[in-house]
Amino acid sequence: MTVVNVAVAVIKVADRVLIAKRSKQQHQGGLWEFPGGKIESGEALADAIQRECFEELDIWPTKIAPLTVIEHEYTDKSVRLEVCLVSDYLGVPVGKEGQPLEWSPVGSLNNYDFPQANKAILKLL
């Protein structure tokens, strides 16, 4: 199975993390996610994080640090999540694609349903 490389932004400000709900039609639809999306061919990770955050949330990350890489095989798709911590950004986040957003305290993230691959991310926060 081909592996899809995904840039994932854990946007964390003062113990709260910004999460978004995936639309029903998407892969892993209806679940909560950290904002992000496929890395384009030849694109640097930090550039992909900035582009995806701007496209989905209308913000521009200014402090980005690599957090972890997670490889996960769903039954229909293999993903490689390149996860970064975003600790500062320009702008005010809005769900530009109509997706619901929430600022969840780190300790409450377990109350949301995430894709299976995210379990390893939650353990690090």
Ligand SMILES: Nc1nc2c([nH]c(=O)n2[C@H]2C[C@H](O)[C@@H](COP(=O)(O)OP(=O)(O)OP(=O)(O)O)O2)c(=O)[nH]1
């Ligand atoms: N953005 C994001 N994607 C995640 C997370 N966890 C996780 O398993 N994924 C998976 C779901 C998707 O298979 C992939 C991200 O792809 P995407 O959001 O760019 O694109 P998609 O497949 O939903 O939509 P499309 O481009 O096919 O229209 O990574 C997460 O926390 N955030």
